[in-house]
Amino acid sequence: MSAAQTKLYDLKISGSGTSGGGTFKDVKISGSGKIHGDLSCKDFHMSGSGKVDGKVDAEHMKTSGSSVFSGDIQTGTFTVSGSSKCNGNLTAQEVDISGSMKIAGDLFAQTLESSGACRVDGKLQGQSLETSGSLKVGKDCEVESFTSSGSVHIDGLLNADKIDIKLHHHSTIKEIGGETVVVKQSRTGKFFKQVVNFFTQKDEFLHCDLIEGDLITLENTKAKLVRGKHIIIGENCEIDHVEYSHELDTKENAKVERSTKI
Structure with a gap:
């Protein structure tokens, strides 16, 4: 396979744009952008009121607006400074919440630091958990x-x-x-x-x-x-x-x- 065939491109959505899922290098969404389908990338950054209709697999994720993820999330680091909702399970090495995060499924995180509001409807598993805000766990x-x-x-x-x-x-x-x-x-x-x-x-x-x-x-x-x-x-x-x-x-x-x- 040639280098041209394996090269990954960035995805940028601003305003009310939409895109299909796929594999990208860096993904940046600002405004009310939407992605339909599963997404795989290195860095994911969302500001505004974006939505991903599918699963997300990323090395680093950061949300600072109002974000909604309909499927499971797997990432290395996840930083939330706005309002974020995951309707599936979240698996991460590090989760840092200074805003509000709601997870409808389970949360698996090696380290979790939260100074905001964190709600997990399922179970929560990991190594180190430190919270100075509000923590709610359903199981x-x-x-x-x-x-x-x-x-x-x-x-x-x-x-x-x-x-x-x-x-x-x-x-x-x-x-x-x-x-x-x-x-x-x-x-x-x-x-x-x-x-x-x-x-x-x-x-x-x-x-x-x-x-x-x-x-x-x-x-x-x-x-x-x-x-x-x-x-x-x-x-x-x-x-x-x-x-x-x-x-x-x-x-x-x-x-x-x-x-x-x-």
Whole structure:
């Protein structure tokens, strides 16, 4: 095959232009451009209100407007600073969200950093997750390291070796399992958050059915069952039952209905 036959060209769409899918070098969409069909490229950049009606396979992706992808996405890096929606699954090495991202399927990312709003209707899997905005997961979340300083809502199991949650807003996680689990109330802007919570009638607690780990430290947590080796039940906790094998330390401003050494 000759060099001319293998050469890849760039695709640029501005305004309200449309194009079919295919294999390209760099793809740039500005305005309200649309691509009909599957797309394969090196760099993908979308600004405006673009749409891809098909699957996307790219090395690098960046969206800064309002983007919609009807199929699965596979990429090395994905940077979202606007509003983006994927109606399939998203698989990436790195995902960075400073805007809002909604994934109708599953999210597989080695590293996920989000300071905006991230919603995954399916499951979330990866190595490192760090969020300071809003995170919602419809099924299980399985990572090696989980760090949160925003609001978290996980309808399934959060499973990670290291879990560090700083509560800024009302959060719910059905079940938590990890080696080290730390849940603490954020100390920043405490008065302002108290005023906001008063008017919105939202309590700044983490609600769980089950928390299980080796080393567990909790604040502002309401849970049915906490089970582990070394457990500290800190201020503003309301726990129905604690099961511990080594040590239990219950602080003065904490409520534990029942505790059992196992």
